[in-house]
Amino acid sequence: MPKRIHLVASLALGVCLILSGLAGAQTDPLPSWNDGPAKQGIVKFVQAATDSSSPQHVPPAARIAVFDNDGTLWSEQPMYFQGFFAFDRVKALAPKHPEWKTQQPFKGILENDMKAVAAAGEKGLVEVIGATHSGMTTDEFAQTVKDWVAQAKHPRFKRPYTDLVFQPMLELLAYLRANGFKTYIVSGGGVDFMRVFAEEVYGIPPEQVVGSVGETKLEMRNGKPALLKLPKINLVDDKAGKPVGIHRFIGRRPVLAFGNSDGDQQMLEWTAAGDGLRFMGLVRHTDGEREWAYDRQSSIGRLDKALDEATQKGWTVVDMKRDWKVIYPFQK
Amino acid sequence: MPKRIHLVASLALGVCLILSGLAGAQTDPLPSWNDGPAKQGIVKFVQAATDSSSPQHVPPAARIAVFDNDGTLWSEQPMYFQGFFAFDRVKALAPKHPEWKTQQPFKGILENDMKAVAAAGEKGLVEVIGATHSGMTTDEFAQTVKDWVAQAKHPRFKRPYTDLVFQPMLELLAYLRANGFKTYIVSGGGVDFMRVFAEEVYGIPPEQVVGSVGETKLEMRNGKPALLKLPKINLVDDKAGKPVGIHRFIGRRPVLAFGNSDGDQQMLEWTAAGDGLRFMGLVRHTDGEREWAYDRQSSIGRLDKALDEATQKGWTVVDMKRDWKVIYPFQK
Numbered sequence A, B: 001m002p003k004r005i006h007l008v009a010s011l012a013l014g015v016c017l018i019l020s021g022l023a024g025a026q027t028d029p030l031p032s033w034n035d036g037p038a039k040q041g042i043v044k045f046v047q048a049a050t051d052s053s054s055p056q057h058v059p060p061a062a063r064i065a066v067f068d069n070d071g072t073l074w075s076e077q078p079m080y081f082q083g084f085f086a087f088d089r090v091k092a093l094a095p096k097h098p099e100w101k102t103q104q105p106f107k108g109i110l111e112n113d114m115k116a117v118a119a120a121g122e123k124g125l126v127e128v129i130g131a132t133h134s135g136m137t138t139d140e141f142a143q144t145v146k147d148w149v150a151q152a153k154h155p156r157f158k159r160p161y162t163d164l165v166f167q168p169m170l171e172l173l174a175y176l177r178a179n180g181f182k183t184y185i186v187s188g189g190g191v192d193f194m195r196v197f198a199e200e201v202y203g204i205p206p207e208q209v210v211g212s213v214g215e216t217k218l219e220m221r222n223g224k225p226a227l228l229k230l231p232k233i234n235l236v237d238d239k240a241g242k243p244v245g246i247h248r249f250i251g252r253r254p255v256l257a258f259g260n261s262d263g264d265q266q267m268l269e270w271t272a273a274g275d276g277l278r279f280m281g282l283v284r285h286t287d288g289e290r291e292w293a294y295d296r297q298s299s300i301g302r303l304d305k306a307l308d309e310a311t312q313k314g315w316t317v318v319d320m321k322r323d324w325k326v327i328y329p330f331q332k
Helices: A003-025 A037-050 A081-096 A106-110 A114-119 A121-133 A138-151 A167-178 A198-202 A241-249 A262-272 A305-313 B003-025 B037-050 B081-096 B106-110 B114-119 B121-133 B138-151 B167-178 B198-202 B241-249 B262-272 B305-313
Strands: A064-067 A182-190 A209-221 A224-235 A256-259 A279-284 A316-319 B064-067 B182-190 B209-221 B224-235 B256-259 B279-284 B316-319
Touching (some): A037 A167, A106 A121, A121 A224, A209 A241, A241 A262, A305 A316, B037 B316, B081 B106, B081 B121, B106 B114, B114 B121, B138 B224, B182 B198, B182 B241, B241 B262, B256 B262
Parallel strands (some): A064 A182, B064 B182, B256 B279
Antiparallel strands (some): B209 B224
């Protein structure tokens, strides 16, 4: 670039940065968060991370922030939403599987007999996931999820599942990105499931979604290569699998991690064990009216050991009832 | 942002964009490429992809470009460089493994008897990779690679292996990034190996490196969580494994793919099978003087079927001797 043009460009760019800085100072980046230790802790962390004169400054490339999905970015009651998807798929596929009429847990799903489904345990669940998440190409599966997201409704709120995302967490994601963080999902949910809606709903592109992975196999379909989804697990991205998934997909240690359950404990520990500035957060479901209240005794999203560790180590615990002005975007 | 400030900011930003546009028009982004069909094809592709008035415009989020590493971004002769690393590790670890003195292919490596090593075949190679790429934490392994990269020298050029990257490809990576592309490595090489130097050498951050994956296991070491590398393969990111790796790690189909061997054929086919503007490229090793000349008969980086397909389908074949002014940065 010729020197004079370069100078003018630099000045112009400087003006942009100063103006956007002034504008930013006037706006609360987290309007749905009540003032309190959680919000203050987040803002303090972001300010220290981005202040290049701070000894705690985090270089832009290292600004990796990871978020659990179920119970952290959206609700997970009365069942993980991907479970509702699987059950709806069993119902849709039932005409092709007459044997399911007598075979648990499929029989229970078709008859809405949740006791029978629960009795089939984890082995039953794996069978249901296998039957509904394999045997098609990745493109076909993505289309099925897209169609389901567009029409399925949550039983309590009678709204699309993707309406049940947490407004304060959307603000946190945007705030982090505006400050140069790369935001990732690191969830036990299926990666092929979440990637269908993560960009539209959370602003998180497919390549920043880490989740449980099923094996796929390349084959030709109508003269074109396609990836067939197989009923075989490659990675369970939960508990001790979360650091494995983070290392495998991202290849660096996050500086911020947010979860809500014991399934996130190892991810928070993995994040905490790095050098320099860190932020570990837990969303605690304390609002039985606006959302759900559950912790140590819940079979879905149990928060017990991770809560003890958070208390002990001073991690940030977000109390949904106390800390959040609204829960869902439609309540704004 | 108040309206007047917003207007000023927009104008200032406009000035920046116009100036950088003017400056860009004056500079050749690919100075180490001779003018010819390969260079012209690349520039034409990038211009069409970024021209928002073109019917072939590619939205920024979809600008995913994938590159094989060995033979595409750096040399791969007389052996994949990660092979030299493994052999050097065998020599370094030999004092702790007296049994290797009599056990092939370790004996052959220690005695520089490449015939014996070759005779042990793929099974032998897997044993060597297992012995040198597992049994330590991911952090320890990264440090070992870092140390090796800093001191090991290529037998022909007597220079660090990371000097043997292709200057024209560095320019191509930078050109794509300057035009809003996300550049990825998608290689059969080990992901934990490449991520150590990919950012410094190629400007490709760890989270944009896809490669072969070994299993890891979370365990506590001195009260801190660590990931132990296990002698078990999770993904071979080569041939039919490349589309699998792309789908798993990136979750969208690339619009540009560059390889150099039959190991990249499925990646190129996977890229070609998408809708809209595409670019498929092969680096052909035709320069026995400045680099190496090999193709259909080579056991390393064989280019045979993919070359036939490229010819048939009009993919871009880069002839290193004809198309590149320099091969390595140190020759500039």
